[in-house]
Amino acid sequence: MSKQLFDLTGKVALITGATHGLGMAMAKGLGFAGATIVVNGNSSQEKLDTAVAAYKELGLNAHGYLFDVTNEEQVIASVKKIEKEVGAIDVLVNNAGIIKRTPLVEMEVADFKQVIDVDLVSPFIVSKAVVPGMIERNSGKIINICSMMSELGRNSVGAYAAAKGGLKMLTQNMATEWAKFNIQTNGIGPGYFATSQTAPIRVEGNPFNDFIISRTPAGKWGDPDDLQGAAIFLSSNASNFINGQVLYVDGGILATIGKPSNE
Numbered sequence: 001m002s003k004q005l006f007d008l009t010g011k012v013a014l015i016t017g018a019t020h021g022l023g024m025a026m027a028k029g030l031g032f033a034g035a036t037i038v039v040n041g042n043s044s045q046e047k048l049d050t051a052v053a054a055y056k057e058l059g060l061n062a063h064g065y066l067f068d069v070t071n072e073e074q075v076i077a078s079v080k081k082i083e084k085e086v087g088a089i090d091v092l093v094n095n096a097g098i099i100k101r102t103p104l105v106e107m108e109v110a111d112f113k114q115v116i117d118v119d120l121v122s123p124f125i126v127s128k129a130v131v132p133g134m135i136e137r138n139s140g141k142i143i144n145i146c147s148m149m150s151e152l153g154r155n156s157v158g159a160y161a162a163a164k165g166g167l168k169m170l171t172q173n174m175a176t177e178w179a180k181f182n183i184q185t186n187g188i189g190p191g192y193f194a195t196s197q198t199a200p201i202r203v204e205g206n207p208f209n210d211f212i213i214s215r216t217p218a219g220k221w222g223d224p225d226d227l228q229g230a231a232i233f234l235s236s237n238a239s240n241f242i243n244g245q246v247l248y249v250d251g252g253i254l255a256t257i258g259k260p261s262n263e
């Protein structure tokens, strides 16, 4: 019974930006729970093919689609293609994102806008393309990948924080508009995870590395696979009455103010 609640057999899940990092970890989780996974990448066909091969190596049913999530025309055409070739999209994970670490006074407006475009506007673009089908079928799951920066500020990541804070509110608004169609829209807010995105700030001896470890009650960086459970939960029948929530998977960062360095 409880196993069935989390079973994704027969479901098709589209995960944007799933060629590496947290997107890949969550896509693997959905695949292990039985879903057919549709992997979106943007940088190159070669990188996408390598990723799809890696999923298949694990025995997962995976398909790759190359498109730019900020380009509405490409998104609409790709969603049509996916629904024709793979099947109706039951689960959408809006994961693709970028970060630029520049203090606000030094940041170019064009760079600020690019971060907003990828991290905030694209979840709207992709959802807008996928949701009409979900409304028609009266069923769907949308997961927006938020961040610690949906709740907190930090020096040099102003555009990213503005986008991720916005994405939290977009999640609540999607829930407001779409819950009545049996579409559950929620967010996952990863804490600090060991990925290529955080590689520049994760170097041994870097004060930021020590800071994150001491700031996190669990005392370590997250392992991307730690996100699988949250992704499966919010994609499955186990979350059928959960709407507009962000589930933070952060080793306890948001639970505490932290501790002085001598404790």
Ligand code: GCO
Binding pocket: 099, 101, 146, 147, 148, 149, 154, 157, 160, 189, 190, 191, 192, 197, 198, 201
């Ligand atoms: C940073 C980090 C974060 C993480 C993550 C936190 O520079 O503070 O890169 O932004 O990437 O999103 O949830």
Ligand code: CA
Binding pocket: 010, 011, 012, 087, 088, 090
């Ligand atoms: Ca189906």
